[in-house]
Amino acid sequence: MSASVQTLVNQPYKYGFVTDIETVKIPKGLNEEVVRLISAKKEEPEFMLDFRLKAYRKWLTMAEPDWAALGYPEIDYQDIVYYSAPKAQEKKQSLDEVDPALLETFEKLGLPLSEQKRLTNVAVDAVFDSVSIATTFRADLLKHGVVFCSISEAVKEYPELVQKYLGSVVPVGDNYFSALNAAVFSDGSFVYIPKGVKCPMELSTYFRINSADTGQFERTLIIAEDDSQVSYLEGCTAPMFDTNQLHAAVVELVALENADIKYSTVQNWYAGDENGVGGIYNFVTKRGLCKGKNSKISWTQVETGSAITWKYPGCVLVGDNSVGEFYSVALTNNCQEADTGTKMVHVGKNTRSTIISKGISAGRSSNSYRGLVKIGPNAEGARNYSQCDSMLIGDNAAANTFPYIQVQNPGAKVEHEASTSKIGEDQLFYLMQRGISMEDAVSMMISGFCKDVFNQLPMEFAVEADKLLSLKLEGAVG
Amino acid sequence: METVNLTSNSLSPEMQSNSDRVEKQSPAEKRAACLQQLLEISKTDGVAALSELQAHAAALASELAIPSTRDEDWRFTDLSKIVAAQFVAADGKASVSTDAIAGFVLPEARSSRIVFVDGVYNPELSDLSAADNVTVGNSDALATVSKHVAQLPGSEEVFTTLNTATFADVAVVHVAKKAIAETPLHLLFVSTGSNRISQPRCMVVAEASSQVSLIEDYVSLGSAQGGDGSGFSNAVTEIVVEANAQVEHSLIQREAMGSFHIGKTSVIQAQDSRYTNIAVQIGAALSRHNVETHHQGTQVETNLYGLALVAGEQLADTHSNIQYNHPHCQSDQLYKAIATDKGRSVFSGRVGVPKLAQQTSAAQLNRNLLLSNKARVDTKPQLEIIADDVKCSHGATVSQLEDDQVFYLQSRGIDRDSAQHLLIEAFAAEILLKLPVASLRETLTATVTQRTESAI
Amino acid sequence: MGSSEVILSVKGLTASINGTPILKGVDLEVKAGEIHAIMGRNGSGKSTLSKVLAGHPAYEVTGGEVLFHGEDLLELEPEERARKGVFLAFQYPLEIPGVSNLDFLRASYNARRKEQGLEEVDAFDFDDVVEEKLDVVKMDAAFLNRSVNEGFSGGEKKRNEILQMALLEPSLGILDETDSGLDIDALRTVSEGVNQVANENNAMVLITHYQRLLDYIKPGFVHVMYDGRIIKTGGKELALELEEKGYDWIDEKLAAGVA
Numbered sequence A: 001m002s003a004s005v006q007t008l009v010n011q012p013y014k015y016g017f018v019t020d021i022e023t024v025k026i027p028k029g030l031n032e033e034v035v036r037l038i039s040a041k042k043e044e045p046e047f048m049l050d051f052r053l054k055a056y057r058k059w060l061t062m063a064e065p066d067w068a069a070l071g072y073p074e075i076d077y078q079d080i081v082y083y084s085a086p087k088a089q090e091k092k093q094s095l096d097e098v099d100p101a102l103l104e105t106f107e108k109l110g111l112p113l114s115e116q117k118r119l120t121n122v123a124v125d126a127v128f129d130s131v132s133i134a135t136t137f138r139a140d141l142l143k144h145g146v147v148f149c150s151i152s153e154a155v156k157e158y159p160e161l162v163q164k165y166l167g168s169v170v171p172v173g174d175n176y177f178s179a180l181n182a183a184v185f186s187d188g189s190f191v192y193i194p195k196g197v198k199c200p201m202e203l204s205t206y207f208r209i210n211s212a213d214t215g216q217f218e219r220t221l222i223i224a225e226d227d228s229q230v231s232y233l234e235g236c237t238a239p240m241f242d243t244n245q246l247h248a249a250v251v252e253l254v255a256l257e258n259a260d261i262k263y264s265t266v267q268n269w270y271a272g273d274e275n276g277v278g279g280i281y282n283f284v285t286k287r288g289l290c291k292g293k294n295s296k297i298s299w300t301q302v303e304t305g306s307a308i309t310w311k312y313p314g315c316v317l318v319g320d321n322s323v324g325e326f327y328s329v330a331l332t333n334n335c336q337e338a339d340t341g342t343k344m345v346h347v348g349k350n351t352r353s354t355i356i357s358k359g360i361s362a363g364r365s366s367n368s369y370r371g372l373v374k375i376g377p378n379a380e381g382a383r384n385y386s387q388c389d390s391m392l393i394g395d396n397a398a399a400n401t402f403p404y405i406q407v408q409n410p411g412a413k414v415e416h417e418a419s420t421s422k423i424g425e426d427q428l429f430y431l432m433q434r435g436i437s438m439e440d441a442v443s444m445m446i447s448g449f450c451k452d453v454f455n456q457l458p459m460e461f462a463v464e465a466d467k468l469l470s471l472k473l474e475g476a477v478g
Numbered sequence B: 001m002e003t004v005n006l007t008s009n010s011l012s013p014e015m016q017s018n019s020d021r022v023e024k025q026s027p028a029e030k031r032a033a034c035l036q037q038l039l040e041i042s043k044t045d046g047v048a049a050l051s052e053l054q055a056h057a058a059a060l061a062s063e064l065a066i067p068s069t070r071d072e073d074w075r076f077t078d079l080s081k082i083v084a085a086q087f088v089a090a091d092g093k094a095s096v097s098t099d100a101i102a103g104f105v106l107p108e109a110r111s112s113r114i115v116f117v118d119g120v121y122n123p124e125l126s127d128l129s130a131a132d133n134v135t136v137g138n139s140d141a142l143a144t145v146s147k148h149v150a151q152l153p154g155s156e157e158v159f160t161t162l163n164t165a166t167f168a169d170v171a172v173v174h175v176a177k178k179a180i181a182e183t184p185l186h187l188l189f190v191s192t193g194s195n196r197i198s199q200p201r202c203m204v205v206a207e208a209s210s211q212v213s214l215i216e217d218y219v220s221l222g223s224a225q226g227g228d229g230s231g232f233s234n235a236v237t238e239i240v241v242e243a244n245a246q247v248e249h250s251l252i253q254r255e256a257m258g259s260f261h262i263g264k265t266s267v268i269q270a271q272d273s274r275y276t277n278i279a280v281q282i283g284a285a286l287s288r289h290n291v292e293t294h295h296q297g298t299q300v301e302t303n304l305y306g307l308a309l310v311a312g313e314q315l316a317d318t319h320s321n322i323q324y325n326h327p328h329c330q331s332d333q334l335y336k337a338i339a340t341d342k343g344r345s346v347f348s349g350r351v352g353v354p355k356l357a358q359q360t361s362a363a364q365l366n367r368n369l370l371l372s373n374k375a376r377v378d379t380k381p382q383l384e385i386i387a388d389d390v391k392c393s394h395g396a397t398v399s400q401l402e403d404d405q406v407f408y409l410q411s412r413g414i415d416r417d418s419a420q421h422l423l424i425e426a427f428a429a430e431i432l433l434k435l436p437v438a439s440l441r442e443t444l445t446a447t448v449t450q451r452t453e454s455a456i
Numbered sequence C: 001m002g003s004s005e006v007i008l009s010v011k012g013l014t015a016s017i018n019g020t021p022i023l024k025g026v027d028l029e030v031k032a033g034e035i036h037a038i039m040g041r042n043g044s045g046k047s048t049l050s051k052v053l054a055g056h057p058a059y060e061v062t063g064g065e066v067l068f069h070g071e072d073l074l075e076l077e078p079e080e081r082a083r084k085g086v087f088l089a090f091q092y093p094l095e096i097p098g099v100s101n102l103d104f105l106r107a108s109y110n111a112r113r114k115e116q117g118l119e120e121v122d123a124f125d126f127d128d129v130v131e132e133k134l135d136v137v138k139m140d141a142a143f144l145n146r147s148v149n150e151g152f153s154g155g156e157k158k159r160n161e162i163l164q165m166a167l168l169e170p171s172l173g174i175l176d177e178t179d180s181g182l183d184i185d186a187l188r189t190v191s192e193g194v195n196q197v198a199n200e201n202n203a204m205v206l207i208t209h210y211q212r213l214l215d216y217i218k219p220g221f222v223h224v225m226y227d228g229r230i231i232k233t234g235g236k237e238l239a240l241e242l243e244e245k246g247y248d249w250i251d252e253k254l255a256a257g258v259a
Ligand SMILES: Nc1ncnc2c1ncn2[C@@H]1O[C@H](COP(=O)(O)OP(=O)(O)O)[C@@H](O)[C@H]1O
Pocket: C017, C018, C020, C022, C040, C041, C042, C043, C044, C045, C046, C047, C048, C049
């Protein structure tokens, strides 16, 4: 593969700057005292401290998983700061009081928060290291009964909802990283859509890791009551450091009868340099529970960043006729490793799920799809359709597909399709021989390959995602 | 619980009563004995020009046995009914009238038809007056193509070896360089029943830049014509597709419901050639189709399509195997099965792409329609891909008729039964429409409709 | 004929791949209105010649010159050559997953138009343009919505190449084994397509393995390529002679010539 293929992919990471801002950090390391300290700093009620301690004790008994197709040096959990917040950390009622350096940071990230500039149809919760610094449109949303705030605020203001649903979809002991998250999570978003309400705007959380030695442990909880509807999007970036930062998030979604939750992610954490130095370790547990009849949860993800990604957003389809969807584009380049996919667990009757996964691997990266489709004994009439396509760019990238299918009901219909293709010099030459320039050729191929997934993203972000991929891949081909 | 009668492989009544001896046979011994017996009763004078080859195969066959389900290639298909059955030699002398086969004649190939009865050429029933640009005949026409017989990969397989050792005649199709045979050729193989075992054999050579369409058709005489619905056809067809040649090969197996059919299609393809196989398996109590093609040059194209229909207690098994050896080749496979009653369908599709077969593509799809809870489908894709610059896809589906679709048609005023028939026909049509002649498409569509009646 | 414009002039062209010399001094002159056929064994360098002319980056030109309408072709990027009217129908057309044939054809068509100083055509008008060309190769409009060559049979891929050529109206069409693997109907369609595109202002170079193509397209010149050179040129009777006597005949003649 000629050098130009590689140069196209290797665009500089444009979100790699560090904001110089004074922070309050607790010392590195993790023990029961640290867990208590985090809870105390957040002035949490008793039930939260219990939740955290239970999770911490569980975590101590667990071993880090090693089954995913990933290779990374051992993580020293005592060398991580578990809580870091900008100094003037009291949450301001007016954005005018927020530290201008923070506002500027988010503006640089393309996410203006101030009243004049903010996006008109998207409410944003901005999370900086361990805390939420601002949530726009909170009051407007509340008029519709929609609660959109940081999870810290929710713990204080809606304790009964939090207590009822937190950990109900992802139990504290679900896996090693979810237990760790439950013990030390610092912030994240909380969404509550009351019965019969269609959320009037897109909700969005923007996560920013700023400190070099801080782990980000965010926790998101979205509850959609009967007949409600919401579309939520998260975005993630981090500065370039030559050390690795740990991001271990947990996201729980609950959809009650006829509720519809659409959850989109554009993940662009720092991926490390071309030699694999630095970058985020992104170990995430995301799961949605379609609890009510006819409910629907749809995951869409565009994963382009992180040194290592380990992520399987899933749906537990309990309600009869409920629907789970997973649309994913995962791009890896240089030394990135991604092991991502989904779990669709069919419990109720006539439950349906769709999985569309597109993996693009360039450089020396490795990109694996790992998915589970499980049809339980009572899931009469359940249906699943899975399609996993991989595209290799250059000669040194790897793509793997690991579909696991378990069917315990004979009336179910499960379809799986997989393909692997390659973009190389010859494909490009073919397009160029027809008069198309190399840049156009690459972007045609990438957006064509990903269009089934991009079509699922909210409009504003679909264009962004398309651009993001072209940017990331420029120079990878040719 | 096995009884003497079920396990005896002998024709002789004396042996049948010799229960001591038979009961002591292990299953493996029975399977070996069965094959030896099939070899014994099938023995013919053979084809003089190939006597050495046939003798060699007979020697090999004497070491072989009927495979068991422990054999990975036969994991889903239990041959113990063949081991248990009683067959007699097909002497090739059964008289069959023109009327008896009238129902099988294809108007589109009325005068490009060659007929074999229990594996032996029958000139009276054949009519080759319109077969253009092609040499068609029996073993008398072997001439230059004889060098290919039993030389294709897979010829050492047990049933193929049995056939090679015992065939009495060979159907020969030879298309000369650049010749274009415009009229489809109908190769009609008639089984007369009465527990006869026959060894139909076919050798096809399409020389460079030639083109031909073959319809290989296995039928049994109906009861009105003296057929009793039993019998065993062990058929082998070898096809050599030379450079830039095009062979379209339809294979229809519509033998009687009490019979056994084991068929082999072995193909080698030279550079720039295209081979298309459209296999329809609807007959026989137990049938197996092995189709394999080996690429011997670049830019080879292979298309394998199939439809199996199993009702009652039928079992239909298809094993396909495409072996790539060169860059820039492509294959497409679509196998469909409809299973109703207690029918069983088996599909195994192997695709081998070694390192040197770069820039190839292989697509394989297996779709199954289950019309009853007692029907069963086993599907096993085997992709062995070592080359890294390839495009390979595979898919398998097993489903029932969709209530939503039936309901949709009902809501447009179509009654439930008709709606179900429509959907089943549509499922089958994707394969049947690929057949080159309209009369076969219509006949087979009608058969599908009639045979799935019980499921509706 | 003698006075018509020289479209392509190749002199002493040598080229190598990964340091291995493949073309060892090719000379070829093609004038407007001419159809040339190049035949030769597998591995004689026919595809290499076509790819070098189209500018494939893997090949290194080590000597000689190539003029296209009097301009140095070797200086130009592959897409520039294409826009100026060099069209290569690939021996193995590539599959481009996810990119619809229609989008691809339009991008390519507009790139060529822009070069010619013509206005680009929008999606709506392009439908009409392409509709008309589909007839040339008897392709169904459903092809347009499928990804470029993806899941196409061999014959469909080859017809798609001719469709592109018909659309781009090149000044020089190089067809690398476009006839290989075609059934007789597709061969007729492809040949008719080529005959429709060929006119007194452009030129065609047909690389082929099989004399059969020349029953449908009548070349004025037949060249034999052997070990990276054109070693023999004649009329179409040379193709028949080759078909009949095989390439061993060339070997023998060469051996005799050397002796
Ligand atoms: N990447 C490569 N490296 C080395 N040799 C090559 C490469 N590609 C092609 N060749 C050699 O170049 C010669 C000419 O190939 P080609 O132009 O494809 O021949 P033709 O089209 O006449 O069959 C062949 O001997 C082939 O082995």
